């Protein structure tokens with residue numbers, strides 16, 4: 001199939017490369033010239049395991065090309081346009097849909113193939129697909145075309161983006177009536193290989209398809225905040241949240257995944273999506289339906305406060321001029337994404353309080369340097385913990401999880417550690433003479 005992917009950020013670039021891998025001819029479109037140049041040169045604009053290989057393979061095969069200025073001629077041939085632009089947090093937490101509408105108009109301005117399918121992948125407030133569909137209907141009436149919209153939310157996790165794109169847990173299609181149509185048949189052709197592997201395709205109306213995405217992210221955020229709320233109770237009672245999670249997770253109805261208590265969630269999706277969901281519910285006149293999301297957000301933010309307060313407490317009431325090593329800056333391991341990163345927020349706040357913060361991360365340092373020039377960055381954990389009076393593990397990269405407490409003890413000034421992700425062995429660290437504090441794991 002001849003397809004375009006509009007918006008080549010995390011979602012779009014990975015989607016474009018994976019679609020080329022599935023054998024389609026893909027035109028990736030983005031307004032950022034630097035990003036497009038990098039992608040065309042085979043340079044991944046972000047750290048994502050497996051993506052550089054798929055990108056190079058697509059470029060080498062001639063099936064993948066990126067541009068900022070799509071020629072009308074090229075667009076005319078496109079059978080399926082994917083919209084994968086960002087929908088960042090705007091006013092009052094609501095999603096900003098400027099880029100989304102620009103993408104729709106970009107297609108329409110270029111006299112598209114009269115029977116093109118437009119596929120929305122961006123995360124949007126419920127009701128958006130209906131509005132885009134109405135815009136297409138007006139265009140169709142004026143131009144004698146049959147453009148049709150399918151809402152096809154994306155569930156990819158950073159760090160597993162290629163895997164999640166090629167082998168998703170499910171594929172959701174939202175159509176106008178929730179029924180099959182010719183546009184859905186076109187999209188089936190695009191996804192012929194994954195569908196052929198037996199991945200379930202769930203057909204829904206537009207509203208449901210949009211809600212599936214926000215509901216899934218809200219549920220995940222809820223699970224994390226639930227266990228972090230239990231961590232607060234463990235902190236108040238001397239309980240151990242890791243054991244608690246292990247025990248409740250044994251119940252198959254609950255399950256173990258996303259019950260990792262610690263510094264809480266960050267990144268470009270969960271925090272913004274729950275706020276946008278709350279804002280949309282308010283607009284729809286049903287704010288109470290998701291009012292619990294406000295608590296979920298608040299519990300999540302309190303974990304960062306907890307790490308700060310614990311740092312102050314462990315440094316005898318004052319962090320001023322104390323050297324603190326922060327291990328990890330990315331919002332989670334296997335990613336260089338620092339958007340709303342809990343580890344980074346803790347680092348910045350401790351520095352603002354007068355601490356001498358040194359931070360390291362296996363992948364995110366270039367982005368941290370650009371966004372937070374005031375922070376002191378070092379290449380590896382050895383340099384970070386040198387003479388430290390407190391070590392804070394903020395992101396659970398393998399290299400930090402595997403630290404040998406005896407070896408680290410020989411480098412620091414004082415043996416004090418906060419395990420912000422509950423991934424170290426308290427016993428091993430205590431045996432090596434450390435004052436160890438996890439999160440809800442006294």
Ligand code: UDX
Nearest residue numbers: 154155156157158258259260264265266267269331332
């Ligand atoms: C998320 C969704 O998982 C994905 O389906 C959606 O498409 C986009 O948003 P992502 O932002 O890549 O993906 O990260 P995810 O793996 O969900 O982790 C989010 C945050 O939660 C991270 O900061 C992570 O450290 C934190 N987390 C995760 C916990 O604090 N505890 C857990 O048990 C799991």
